[in-house]
Amino acid sequence: MKLILLLCIVFIISTSVLFLTFRGKGEEEITTPKNKPLDELNILTGSSKSGIEIVGGENSGSYYVDSLSCNKSDGIWLHTHLGKHKCKCDFSLFGKKCNRVAYDDTYKCLGNIDKTKINLDIISEQNVSNLSFVHNSCTSLCNDEDNCVGVHYEDKVCTLFSKISIEGTITYSHSVDGNLYMKGNNKVIIIDRVFITKGKLPLRYYLKDRYSTKDGLDITWAIYQMTQYKIHFTPTFIINDPNWIGVYSNNPINLDNILQIISNGTTADYFVSYTLDGLPIWKITYLVYVEITP
Structure with missing residues (x-):
């Protein structure tokens, strides 16, 4: 009898230990990784080759759960191969409510800015039906204008421009359509x-005053x-207003004498x-930029 009782106690203890062990392992395994920013x-987001497959468009139309609400929006109610239904956004539209507009991936979305803050050499301005992908x-x-470098698009009004400079700040959010787009590798x-850069320049370099990848290969200031910096x-690449001139030196630069230094031009002490072009590697410790008005 005592032997049976002892075996029962051992069994209960062993079971408890196993339960706690597996419970502990289960708790360790159930982790929620933090979302990467x-x-x-x-x-x-919004970039597309054809207006069909759209970057960031994976959950497009998901807000609508019935044919009536889907069809009233810019969506199409579809039967899926699993016998279910879903709302698909119409051509070149995306977003949960199908209220976002895709853009040609040969352009880059700079973000949003008040048009009064932009200095543009305007080619033309007209009403259009869409941002991209239609006649x-x-x-x-x-694309039909050789000297066109980008567009401003807002409320169906399309402004083509051949040159752009900006006073103020461009804002950008992946959850909102932009109104300013640049063609190819053109820079604003x-x-x-x-902006001075080593390595690869970020697409929207103007959003931060300091940018660096973890490995230090790409840096933009x-x-x-x-x-004085x-x-x-x-630096191997620069985005510069035509009127700004740089002074580089291996020693601290006296700002009180900066105009005289610029007047003297490149010397043994200053670039x-x-x-x-021609920047000596040893003259890169200190730098100052000055606007020279023509």
Whole structure:
């Protein structure tokens, strides 16, 4: 009898230990990884080759759960191969409510800005039916103009431009359609800043004053006028207003004498230039940029 009782106690203890062990393992395995923040400097939400497959359009139309609400929106109620139904956004539209507009992936979305803050050399301005992917869309009209570098598109009004510079700040959110798009590798000039880069330039470099990848291979800094910077990398690319000239030196630069230094041009102590062409590697510790009015 005592033996049976002892065996029962051992069984109960063993079972409890196993239960706690598996319970503990289960608790360790059930983890919710933190969502990685979106890289809004480089994200391509809304970009598309044809208006059908759209970056960021995976859950498009999911807000609508019946044919009536779907068809009243810009959606199409579909039967799926599993015998279920879903709402699919109409051509070139995306988003849960099908209220976002895709754009030609040969352009990049810069973000949103008040049009009064943009200095444009305007080619033309007209009403259009769509941003991209249809005849006489905004981007297709730009493609037909050799000197068109981008478009401003808002409320069906399409503005083509051949040159752009911006006063103020461009804002960007992956959850909102932009109103400013640039073709290919064209860059926008931000009037109050110069951008110097080592490695790869972020798509929306103007959103941050400092950008660096974890490995340090890609670095971009915003440089403001008459401010001395001490840098730890060799810039290989610059986005510069034509009137801003840079002074580079291996020693601190006396800002009180900056105009005289610029007047003297490149010397043994200073590299003075609007571009980075010929920048000696050893003259990259300190830099200052100054706007020279013609």
